[in-house]
Amino acid sequence: MFDDSLKKDCVSCQKNCCVKCFPESEAVIFQSLSTDELEYLMQCKQHIIFNPGETIIKQKTSTTHFVCLKQGMAKMVAESSRGKNIILKILPGHSLITAGGVVSDDIRHFTVTAITRVECCFIDSERLHKLLERNSKFAYELLKYNNSQNIQMLESLVGLTQKYMPGRVADTLLYLKNKIYQTNPFECNLNKQELAEMSGMTKESFIRSLKELELSGIVRHNRREIEILNEEDLVMISKNG
């Protein structure tokens, strides 16, 4: 019966689903769970599909579940008290969303919105807590995972507050190429507004800054395709602010 519901919810991964959902680096988190423990977690999971633009989790709601992104791409957005948003990071498939309140104050501190069609699992956070309290290896791995995300956030904070626009645009472009798409001319499924929100500026400013880079022969772009022609110089611009 348990197996049946699993089959129904999640066709591609009957056994040890969540382990297999993740590539090596992140799977280690789930690998620290015993088969029993993993089943305990999976038992209550809800497999849900979101269409582009749909809100997966919403800032300020309570963290009844944590989310595993299996397929697709989403953006993590902090909404400020005034209307403006900041895109904190892009979540590719195989992302685990446990930071920002899930293991702390039970309130979500950011919104996650689907960029492409997203396939994900919602898993009861109560069960996560129970396992964390019991399984030290699991807690330890999650601690490492969250801490490394914080370091990235710290770096964003410094970049966004200390760099001028060209530096911030460079950071965004390098991040997309190296961390997200991992090919060089990359077909970017973010619009200019979103790229601007990643860079902490208005879309007009982003466009102008990008054009500067284009005139210097450092990047090239056509609609949503972006190519980095001179990465060395771009890194230089990122460094020098």
Add this chain to the structure above:
Amino acid sequence: MFDDSLKKDCVSCQKNCCVKCFPESEAVIFQSLSTDELEYLMQCKQHIIFNPGETIIKQKTSTTHFVCLKQGMAKMVAESSRGKNIILKILPGHSLITAGGVVSDDIRHFTVTAITRVECCFIDSERLHKLLERNSKFAYELLKYNNSQNIQMLESLVGLTQKYMPGRVADTLLYLKNKIYQTNPFECNLNKQELAEMSGMTKESFIRSLKELELSGIVRHNRREIEILNEEDLVMISKNG
């Protein structure tokens, strides 16, 4: 012999030192350790005094130790590739510095500098890791502790990037009054340069912004004494950016 060295290093707390060093909310982290485990941690600790202005830990060095602040006040500073700094937070006594690389990539991602005379313990991070891997309650508590710090960082990020100067100055003042000094006219042992670095602006801009608030009758300040006269309005300014 072990006891002797402890006595020598840390006069005020022979037994269960680290538990007693922390107030309730944070002690829970160490309380999850057994007496044996705690002794294992303490055995190798180095009790060190820093004078104002001295660097306690330095960005980009490796995280051989984690630090417990027992007494005094320090600032956590992110140094950007260009000269400018950002003060991420003020560390009052009873702070635990395990974030930012200690349980992740073994590199420090910020500098900590003493503001007043600081009394602290340096503890071998190897031992921390060993205990984290073994004691799930401990790992769980540290996870919660670190996650709540990240939430604060996320909020700083949003505030610093989305708010205008008056809002950022308001945030800094409210933070100091409510989180750090916890009295109303408070004697602030940070200079204007440092207050500006907390608010993500130059000292001149900070001074001008503070003066605006003073002219509106919202705050009052004289040298290093600062008083918030109308907190409600100040909160409003913080909210509206």
Add this chain to the structure above:
DNA sequence: GGCCCTGAAATTGATATATATCAATCAGCC
């Protein structure tokens, strides 16, 4: 299939504003 229409997104331009920078003056203190 080719064509025009339409609307959203992208881009450009002109201007306003927030903030930094630089230089000068001021205040308090060892």
Add this chain to the structure above:
DNA sequence: GGCTGATTGATATATATCAATTTCAGGGCC
């Protein structure tokens, strides 16, 4: 009494804002 930090002022610069224009994909229609 000179030195450091605080403050003020004049100016430059980065960035946002607002408005106008362009581009282009999609959809209906012949």
